[in-house]
Amino acid sequence: MVVWLKLEDGEVVRLVDRWSPSIFIGTDAKSDFDVPLQTLRSDFEWTRVVHRRERVSDPAESEVVEAKLKDAKKAQRVAGRIERLGPFGTFRLYNADVPPAQSYLYERDLFPLAFCEVGQSGDRLRWELMDDVWAYDYALPKLRKVTLEVEVAREGKLPRLTDKIRSISLEGDDGKVTIDGSSEADKIIGLTRAVREADPDFVLTSDGDTFLFPYLIRRAEANGVALTLDRDGTAMKAPTKEGTSYFSYGQIHYKPSAMKLYGRVHIDTGTSFAYSEAGFEGLFELSRICRMPLHTSSRASIGKALSSLQFYHASKMGLLVPWKPTLAEHFKDRNELLMADRGGFIFEPKVGVHENVGELDFHALYPNIMLRKNISAETVRCPCCPDSRNRVPELGWNVCEKRDGIVPLAIEIIVEKRLRYKELKAKASSDTDRDRYNARQAALKWLGVTTFGYLGFNNAKFGRIDAHIAVCAWDRKILIDTARIAERRGFGVMHGIVDSLWLKKEGADEGDYLELKAEIERETGFAMSFEGIYKWVAFLSSKAEPGLPVLNRYFGVYRTGGLKVRGIEARRHDTPPAFVECQMEVLGVLAKADTIAEAKAKIPECVETFLGHAGALARRETPASELAFTTNLSKAPEEYSTMMTVQRAALSQLAGEGAKLHAGEGIRYVVTDYKGRDSRRATPLDMIKDEVDYDAARYIRLLAETCSSVLEPFDAACTAAGLMSRYEASRSGALV
């Protein structure tokens, strides 16, 4: 294992620890062990019989064989060969797909950026941790960061690997350096030299995994020079495998091959979820808590990070990580399944605009349910506590009282640290501190959100649907109990969804809400936060079926002046930026109103705002780049039907320029001829210039729909058609 250390004086050293990971093999008959141990003898450094818990639900440890691998990279290949030595199920394989770097951190009880001392004895390292993963104010080494940008001398409309480099720039704390050179080879050599001199710890790129590094490597090869950006002087090589498309939460995503550097960390800001959501501070917190190397955590989904945290706890409690989990759900008859298989509770919103509505939210309700009620795959309906006092509401299932589940054990740090960071953020005396704590709590928030989904995810190593069901049952009980408490105190429920409630009582002030909050906390045992009282809040109805409520589409203004917007166009990632700007401008006008009547009086001003933006579109003053729709490909480009939708029109043009796209990759396009029939219906953003002739009429119609979402609740005349009429009238007025 190669370890890079940053010393207190800033020097960076590379150390090697003689270590390789183990896989574990379980069988029902001990004599079966002989076959794999003999057949694959050459792949193992050594083997031994150890005692471990095989399944999370096992009450005790059993005998398994630990096989220390000679080559860490072959773990899954070796596991596959063992599995094929007998009928499925003969050999149970464990820890085969735990990344070796993570296994190393778990075994040594280390984490990235930990402050520690290390000693060397022979070819082994001895670690002394002088840091604590639970620490809130930990010291980080001074890290050097540079941003790498490359300008491509495009020959076509899209950049290609065969295009030459126009310029390279490297921007760090000391300013921006442009790498000059008469030839392309000089520029690459200059880049290598500049990186060596700047000696950064982090190299930030935009699209470094998908394009920039593969491109630079190809240009270096074409010029017969080496691209050496690694700290140990290794020349970079093109990735040997393609990226992968995967399905998550109803959407296809694409993950490109990682372009990693030895001794430095490359962060592709375009694909890093952790960095884009929570910046460096969030990424560091995530890496520390989940014990994942920074390269890995910057590219990992939050689910992968959560898995790593669970693997760490598994390793500490002698529990093995199944290569192919086979933990089945408990049997349920039809009636029990109907009763059990339901989600969290929802009170349908009362459609319309309401004044003086207060909002109360439970703090991280689902993670807290798991933590406080000990909900985990192995604890729900455990065989050891049939008479447990901890029972799942409605279903009556017993929950273990004898041992803590692996899920609650893993999430404790997420829940506790996030709460503490939020407190620290509220008390922070400087913007720097506030931003730091906010970034850390944001990273932990995403981890918390994922914990629940992972209970019911079929690839989760320690998931089981029964635990997922138990959390939902608790949620329904808590939300219904909360509503009854509120009603007892004279509040009406305007809307409720999973962990948030919107309540109203004539004349209620903040004190009334805080008293209610205290009573709810006392009776349910779960902490809440009072978000505030809205001057007015609009719960929207379905666009397809007016009058019917839709969940999580609302906007409102707190008495303190803050605007809260959920589910409408301005919050959607696929909405063109110009539409977001216009809708937020309209909301800004409405937000000045203290009452619904005042908001209604501001409708003419809002309509003028719409007309102003529509006029800019008609005159094509709005840059085309502000009008791009964003969409993720739900399948491979060749799988799309032949019907020329606007999305396919953009795809067809990208394919024509040689772009290779995968399912899950995002494309951005501008509608250029909506009513057309060929590929000119839309143009990919990468292929346009701002003066492109976009379909202004189509955009004005869509803008009217966007504005009507926030105006119609106040004025029934402000439908999309109504706004279009106003626009047409303003045009004819202008002509007159």
Added chain:
Amino acid sequence: MGRTIPSFRIAEAQESAEWRSFRKALPRSDRAAFDDMLSSARLYTSASSAAVRTSRFEGMIMAIVFHHYKTLAQSMGAVSEMKKEESR
């Protein structure tokens, strides 16, 4: 893993789709009323889900009947108010 039973929101849409032939046989002028009636069930989706019935139709019909009852009771109340006004 994942959910086996569709949420009641999805079940309502499935049930409504199964009544397409009924809707098709109605005079065109009646279809909007039929659509409105089925949609009214969605005002009480959470309650229908909480009722946990093996037939999704039971939950929907209870919601529709309840909405009908509420509407009728409100209308009756309004009528009696109007009558009181008239008699004054």
